[in-house]
Amino acid sequence: MRAIITGASSGIGAALARELSRRGWSLALLARRAELLDELVKELKTPAVALPADVTDRDAVRDAVRRGAEALGGEFDLAVANAGISVPTWSTKFNLDDAERIVRVNVLGMFYLFDATIPAMLARGSGRFAGIASIAGLRGLPSASVYSASKAAMQAFLEASRVELGQRGVGVTIVNPGWVETPIIDKYKGPVPFLMKADKAARLIADGIERGAREVEFPWQMSLFVRTLRLVPNALYDRLLRPYARRKIDPEKVRR
Secondary structure (H helix, E strand, O other): OEEEEEOOOOHHHHHHHHHHHHOOOEEEEEEOOHHHHHHHHHHOOOOEEEEEOOOOOHHHHHHHHHHHHHHHOOOOOEEEEOOOOOOOEOHHHOOHHHHHHHHHHHHHHHHHHHHHHHHHHHHHOOOEEEEEOOHHHOOOOOOEHHHHHHHHHHHHHHHHHHHHHHOOOOEEEEEEEOOEOOHHHOOEOOOOOOOEOHHHHHHHHHHHHHOOOOEEEEOHHHHHHHHHHOOOOHHHHHHHHHHHHHOOEOHHHOOO
């Protein structure tokens, strides 16, 4: 079994690589930071290849997928669009450069991996594409408007694709994590509710992928809370979420 994971140099991507390796998967790991990929490859127990590339460059992604398949001896059974960034986006201080960067990495990065891997899966009538979206995509979160929008876009695209591709033997899994202990949340000051370790998140994702789940969402407490918020009237939602518009961010830890 062969898998390719974007954003594999840290966070959920690296944890998922370790988990899939423990389960016997051969891995192609794509990210910008070559040195971290090389260290991870040395750590894994199954065949693995580091593919330094930027997910916002579609030609680089296509080339990386080709090189990964050649190195591992065949086309991929699984592609995981995990690369993602989150930069605070307050509407009162809207930064278009940040917004474009989030969309390029989170949404276009997924599209480019989809473009590079799905044709081969369709040709043989098997395979699975998984996208690491977020519970934040279920409703717009103040201070994370663009991030929420990018994850909602991922969910909508993957849901539609799941219906189409399932008829051709190719599965799609939408993954909606809540707060996971990764560099992406370092910028938030104060307590973070329902925080989960990356290795536990990786086990839940791998379990879902291997059983062919259409959707994987965790932790259940945060999933229940946000899905309940989808049902409340807009006026009540606005009142409840006002504190999130004022939450504290450490500007020194914001990663762009």
